[in-house]
């Protein structure tokens with residue numbers, strides 16, 4: 001078990017085994033119970049933050065044609081509207097209403113910071129989104145996702161970080177480059193042919209020298225991604241980047257969530 005105060009792995013499980021309990025039962029005994037339950041909370045929080053990010057990207061994706069419409073002025077996609085739509089999708093996918101998550105809990109706090117980040121990004125792009133006479137404006141789910149992650153990171157300093165990264169040869173924006181931990185998890189786990197589809201990987205690891213509960217969630221290319229990330233490799237897509245030659249089902253990216261302890 002991991003002790004948040006000393007930052008060291010403790011022998012609680014070994015002790016439990018010595019006194020004849022299973023490791024699973026050890027969760028409920030002794031002074032380390034809180035720590036173990038926290039790890040469960042962390043897993044839930046990481047999943048929740050990723051669900052909200054995905055919900056937000058879905059809102060942008062569903063409205064992409066509207067955003068790209070050169071004739072339409074006000075698109076009606078301000079921060080408040082988009083976050084409300086994202087909350088609806090979050091509720092549909094998870095069965096949980098974000099508003100019901102206790103605001104003073106770490107989970108409630110981080111989820112609200114993420115929702116604030118979504119509002120910040122949308123409100124900051126109103127001029128671009130509502131510009132007439134321009135079709136494609138570069139405001140796509142990937143850009144939204146990166147900027148929400150960055151805005152979230154600024155709000156959650158010392159508590160959490162979020163990033164959408166990708167296998168090294170696919171990274172377009174240098175800001176999305178994997179760090180050592182993410183790179184190793186992508187290479188040694190998520191890229192394996194035997195890795196179960198959609199299975200995320202979590203562990204206690206360092207991030208920027210600090211102890212953290214880290215999660216990497218794989219994302220795969222679908223057909224709609226290939227107009228930009230597909231074939232022929234090297235051809236310039238609508239955003240100005242060379243296509244990667246990817247295929248449906250390839251590992252396209254990883255949502256990386258860091259929860260500091």
Ligand code: HEC
Pocket residue numbers: 140142143146164165166170171172173174176219220221222224225226227228229237238239241252253254
């Ligand atoms: C309209 C073209 C376009 C489409 C469609 C598209 N992407 Fe991208 N993608 C981009 C651009 C441009 C970036 C870089 C954005 C930035 O500046 O951060 C990017 C970045 C990414 C990243 C972050 C890592 C990086 O390379 O910077 C991932 C992961 C990703 N895309 C996956 C996908 C997936 C999965 C889909 C389909 C669900 C998809 N993309 C659809 C253009 C596209």
